[in-house]
Amino acid sequence: MITKLAANTFVSKNQFLNHIKTNCKTLNVDHLYGYMFHNYHSFKEQEVLYPELLKARDKKIINKAGISLYTNEEIEDILINYSDFDFIQIPFNLFDNASKRKELLEYAKSKNIEVHTRSVFLQGLFFMQSKLLPEKLKSLKPYLEKLDVIKGRYNLTIETLALQYVLQKEYIEHVLIGVETSEQLMNNINITLKKQKVPHDIIDSFDISEIELLNPSNWN
Template sequence: MENLFKVILGTVQLGLPYGVNNFKGVPTVDESIEILSTAHDLGIRVLDTAEAYGFAQKVIGDYHKHNPQRKFEVITKYSSSANDKNDLIYNILNDLKELSVNSLSGYMFHNFSDYKKNQSKIASLASLKKEGLVKKIGVSTYTNEEIYDLLDDSDIDFVQLPFNLFDNNNLRLSALKQLKLSGKEVHVRSVFLQGLFYKDINDLSEKLSGLKKELVRLNEIANVACTSISSLALGYALENDFIDHVLIGVDDKDQLLANVNHINESKIIPERIFNLINEINIIDKDLLNPSNW
């Protein structure tokens, strides 16, 4: 169960339709509660959400109100587009109320642009941190250049970045090492690349067809390892010594239970298999960002 403690449950699916392979849409309230209850039963204790994730925060808050002894630590994200007041302190106080928690495990800028635009407000965030309303301050990033810009900012406690079988050590290893050397916590997301790894290669869009060769290679590696793509994807991130937490999202309870089984399977994947993954080098880096699809 050690690897499971590194898992953070993403909740964008609880408030918005999300993922290239999500054909079910947003879960019902009852289904969302079932996902959260199952996660807690499994030992997952941290949720990742955002002010821009539709009604996800309300779902979490309602769960907490009805399960006061089974609350999660919650990381949420500030987005200038999610609130007309565009005020950090107002947003945080509203988040605490909506999420039904006394403090936030983490408060992140939803993107690097929001971080840069709100430099004058970081002192207020640091003050809220001293008061205990926010435990850690973070930034969600996309590029290594953004990561390197954060290394010397002592007010930033953790950084979230994409990391997966394609967006792998070829691109990220140096950034991961430097983050750890600077004393920052590392959270990674998009370990399944929004479900692309499960896509039938015959159903790829014209743009994504540029990844067909690499998707075939992934399946070959999984066959060599006698394991699943899910186990490969989870193990590749969870076994990385430079990564503190791995964010996963699910569409329903069964998918969550399946992922936990894959996590257990990933513990026995040999290092030589991970080395094969490290040989995958995506030339067109734009294809690693789902917003470009």
């Protein structure tokens, strides 16, 4: 079980360990697998809590200390200057892919920092019909059409293509997914249990220039 310090929540250095313990009580566990800073910005605002988070790990209140990141610049700063983190959580998917992240994630692995990824379905974008895309996302239409060709050629569903692409990357330890129903959960679990051939070379060659559209917060 992993939780995180909510954005815009300020905790004093002296109260941080108790704050984490309160999280454990709320979740009805005696310790956590991981505790994270919500994002890079909130971490920088409360950097004084960094050694306290490591202290929580030393005291076995948590197993691992982590941070949620977005940009490669953020990732690089953490890997170089805050390498006592045990894991980073970042976006990684068919579009926000190895062409943009591989080198940094291999560097993380070399430093024994786990890579946890999110946004495997890019906020549902991969399930959208290209002809029904909202105006702001129309520039991604050619890439979605390429995915349609790939999944047809390899006889894969888009769920399988998206999940297996990320799961098969040796520099990624864990993949975070969101679900709305128990059926979705079971379907995704079944996909993870059977490795299927994915054309990594083709997908890795996707180098999408509309970088801002890889962040769903920019879609509105």
